[in-house]
Amino acid sequence: MSSSNxxxxxxxxxxxxxxxxxxxxxxxxxxxxRYDEALRSLGITNGQFSLMMALNRPAPPTMGxxxxxxxMDRTTLTANLKPLERRGLxxxxxxPADKRSRRMALTPSGRELLATALPLWRDAQSESxxxxxxxxxxxxxxxxxxxx
Numbered sequence: 291m292s293s294s295n296x297x298x299x300x301x302x303x304x305x306x307x308x309x310x311x312x313x314x315x316x317x318x319x320x321x322x323x324r325y326d327e328a329l330r331s332l333g334i335t336n337g338q339f340s341l342m343m344a345l346n347r348p349a350p351p352t353m354g355x356x357x358x359x360x361x362m363d364r365t366t367l368t369a370n371l372k373p374l375e376r377r378g379l380x381x382x383x384x385x386p387a388d389k390r391s392r393r394m395a396l397t398p399s400g401r402e403l404l405a406t407a408l409p410l411w412r413d414a415q416s417e418s419x420x421x422x423x424x425x426x427x428x429x430x431x432x433x434x435x436x437x438x
Contacts, residue, residue: 314437321418328414332407333377339411341370342396342404345380350393352385361438379403 306312325336334342344356357367371394374380379400385391396404419427 310437314434324418325411325414328410329407332403332410334403334407336414337370338374339404339407341367342374342379342400342407345394345396346401346404350383350395352391352393354391356394374400 322336325339329336329339340360341356344359345351353364353367357364360367362370371380371382375382377399378397380394381397382392382394385393422430
């Protein structure tokens with residue numbers, strides 16, 4: 291039997307209906323659109339909001355620390371930082387203890403924008419939880435953490 295004979299319509303439907311990756315990605319795109327829409331009036335995306343929240347710390351984190359929190363590589367992190375730097379929301383500086391390393395911090399404008407964004411994020415968060423119906427959002431978070 292050739293491999294093309296194995297690729298039946300039923301198999302395609304089975305993968306479509308049961309693939310965790312497909313359904314997590316579909317859900318992620320839909321949820322991301324919801325948060326993007328909520329934050330659009332501030333000119334930031336949900337990814338930028340998450341990045342800025344990752345920088346909201348007492349001491350400026352390193353690129354590696356933030357990349358780990360956001361599960362992205364440093365190249366992607368650098369690309370995502372650039373628009374925030376251009377807007378004066380984030381400042382990237384050389385680590386005084388290790389000249390090869392860079393640290394990132396919110397500027398006062400960045401902190402102000404983040405504070406303005408928080409109620410909009412809360413609204414999107416509430417809407418997402420509402421759409422779960424009877425499902426437990428904390429259980430979903432635990433399951434997603436297990437997958438990541």
